[in-house]
Amino acid sequence: MAVMGREWFADAVLYEIYPQSFADSDGDGVGDLQGVIARLDHIASLGVNVIWFNPCFASPFVDAGYDVADYLTIAPRYGTNEDMAELVAKAGERGIRVLLDLVAGHTSIEHEWFRRELAADGPDPAGDRYIWCEQLPEQVWQRETPGTPAWVPSPGPRPGFYLKNFYDQQPALNFGWVRRPGDPAWRQPADAPGPLRNRQALKDIIAFWLDRGVAGFRVDMAFSLVKDERVSEGLAATVALWREIREWLDDAYPDAVLIPEGSEPRTGGPAAFDADFFLVIHDEHGSLFDNHFPGVLPFHEAREPFFDAAGKGSTRVFLDGWDAARATDPARLIVMSTADHDYDRLCCGPRTAEQLGAALTFLFTWGNVPCLYYGDEIGMRFLPGLPNVEGSVCDPSYNRAGCRTPMQWDAGPNAGFSTADAARLYLPVDPSPDRPTVAAQEADPSSTLHFVRELIALRRATPALGTRTSTRVINEDYPFAYVRGESHLVVVNPRSEPADLAVAGVVGAPLLSSGVTAHAGGLSVAGFGHGIFNFEP
Numbered sequence: 001m002a003v004m005g006r007e008w009f010a011d012a013v014l015y016e017i018y019p020q021s022f023a024d025s026d027g028d029g030v031g032d033l034q035g036v037i038a039r040l041d042h043i044a045s046l047g048v049n050v051i052w053f054n055p056c057f058a059s060p061f062v063d064a065g066y067d068v069a070d071y072l073t074i075a076p077r078y079g080t081n082e083d084m085a086e087l088v089a090k091a092g093e094r095g096i097r098v099l100l101d102l103v104a105g106h107t108s109i110e111h112e113w114f115r116r117e118l119a120a121d122g123p124d125p126a127g128d129r130y131i132w133c134e135q136l137p138e139q140v141w142q143r144e145t146p147g148t149p150a151w152v153p154s155p156g157p158r159p160g161f162y163l164k165n166f167y168d169q170q171p172a173l174n175f176g177w178v179r180r181p182g183d184p185a186w187r188q189p190a191d192a193p194g195p196l197r198n199r200q201a202l203k204d205i206i207a208f209w210l211d212r213g214v215a216g217f218r219v220d221m222a223f224s225l226v227k228d229e230r231v232s233e234g235l236a237a238t239v240a241l242w243r244e245i246r247e248w249l250d251d252a253y254p255d256a257v258l259i260p261e262g263s264e265p266r267t268g269g270p271a272a273f274d275a276d277f278f279l280v281i282h283d284e285h286g287s288l289f290d291n292h293f294p295g296v297l298p299f300h301e302a303r304e305p306f307f308d309a310a311g312k313g314s315t316r317v318f319l320d321g322w323d324a325a326r327a328t329d330p331a332r333l334i335v336m337s338t339a340d341h342d343y344d345r346l347c348c349g350p351r352t353a354e355q356l357g358a359a360l361t362f363l364f365t366w367g368n369v370p371c372l373y374y375g376d377e378i379g380m381r382f383l384p385g386l387p388n389v390e391g392s393v394c395d396p397s398y399n400r401a402g403c404r405t406p407m408q409w410d411a412g413p414n415a416g417f418s419t420a421d422a423a424r425l426y427l428p429v430d431p432s433p434d435r436p437t438v439a440a441q442e443a444d445p446s447s448t449l450h451f452v453r454e455l456i457a458l459r460r461a462t463p464a465l466g467t468r469t470s471t472r473v474i475n476e477d478y479p480f481a482y483v484r485g486e487s488h489l490v491v492v493n494p495r496s497e498p499a500d501l502a503v504a505g506v507v508g509a510p511l512l513s514s515g516v517t518a519h520a521g522g523l524s525v526a527g528f529g530h531g532i533f534n535f536e537p
């Protein structure tokens with residue numbers, strides 16, 4: 001049955017790989033697929049069962065590969081399509097599936113579709129893959145365009161302007177418009193030939209990679225396709241488009257999952273995507289973990305995070321967001337990450353390694369689909385103040401480079417990431433003499449690496465800690481405590497001060513803990529302490 005085919009995602013533990021920075025096998029300073037293949041045993045040793053790659057397709061890398069020039073070809077700097085097929089096969093031998101990143105809403109200006117439309121000196125009847133206007137419209141429709149206007153002057157010879165999605169070099173694909181005031185030629189309906197061509201192209205790209213064994217896609221800016229839709233109106237036309245793709249997948253590739261970048265656009269009726277994503281840059285996640293060290297984004301409310309030594313935060317924003325996301329479907333899957341390629345890491349600013357245990361315990365036992373960002377298994381640090389590489393700096397307060405630095409493997413040159421001269425590295429390696437590495441933490445049973453492995457193993461061996469059982473909060477303050485599946489108690493104390501939990505029903509020794517002592521009335525939790533226990537209500 002189609003839906004059963006995707007049930008595997010409920011048990012997924014994801015590992016996000018930013019391909020530039022994971023492992024460089026050919027010494028050019030940039031990571032590649034053979035580098036990942038050589039490190040598959042490390043990935044498997046964590047217990048994760050899905051890898052999600054940021055875009056690894058041919059691209060001029062104005063936005064780190066989120067500007068795709070050819071969806072059907074792996075970027076030469078990462079290897080070949082055969083390397084990807086080899087990676088998928090070898091990951092599969094270890095029980096690991098692979099998700100790619102589908103940049104659905106825009107291409108690079110170097111994509112042949114765009115080049116062709118740019119070369120024409122007027123509308124192309126076989127084109128209309130992009131949105132062109134000859135004169136700037138009075139009402140400049142805009143969404144998700146960091147800092148600069150949405151309409152970009154054509155670099156010629158075609159006259160006029162094109163609509164972009166993000167950076168200027170990321171022209172929006174034309175999936176039509178819901179509002180067509182004045183009926184200008186560029187506001188085409190969603191079923192016009194150009195938008196239909198693009199809709200078919202999405203299916204063709206998806207099928208191409210599914211046929212090569214990948215398990216599905218994370219979908220970049222899934223909400224952005226049909227233009228001038230209001231979020232308050234449910235993005236009905238964009239939802240309809242994704243539902244059509246889901247229905248086609250249900251027939252053709254019933255096991256394949258599609259996970260949107262954030263909360264899926266949805267109106268009433270069946271969901272078009274298999275999960276929601278609580279993004280690191282959004283409030284639900286930020287209210288718990290973001291100490292604003294890398295900057296305060298315009299849409300961020302500056303507040304104390306809950307997972308902070310000062311202990312001044314609250315779980316309320318998160319809990320409200322979680323409840324809202326599951327309001328219409330309590331079984332809705334929600335992916336929540338340790339970090340991602342767009343903002344900070346858990347180990348950021350004042351947060352130290354000893355604070356990570358509480359954060360990781362929460363992130364792997366709450367009931368979300370967890371996603372471990374590469375390097376967070378050893379507590380790699382966010383590095384502030386790095387140069388703008390491949391569009392990492394969106395604006396002065398928003399520099400993503402600090403979470404994109406090379407993986408730290410060992411004590412060798414460039415932390416074992418690459419044999420290239422340090423000056424040629426994609427981004428600098430954390431220069432700190434005590435930077436964590438995989439090799440050092442392998443040798444230390446008390447390391448973050450060992451803890452992450454134990455945590456994931458416990459989660460996978462204990463269905464109650466997964467996504468399909470209830471979560472009942474018993475204390476939303478410090479120490480945060482909740483019961484999973486009415487059989488397990490989790491307690492985390494992210495602050496430096498100890499905290500006490502009055503609770504009955506804890507059974508036996510902890511399954512995994514640090515700094516938690518049981519007493520007649522409940523549990524005493526040391527600063528930064530955390531524990532997972534059997535529980536009888």
Ligand code: NOJ
Nearest residue numbers: 063066166220221261342
């Ligand atoms: C979201 C991606 O996560 C981000 O890295 C990218 O810059 C934008 N979408 C534009 O594609």
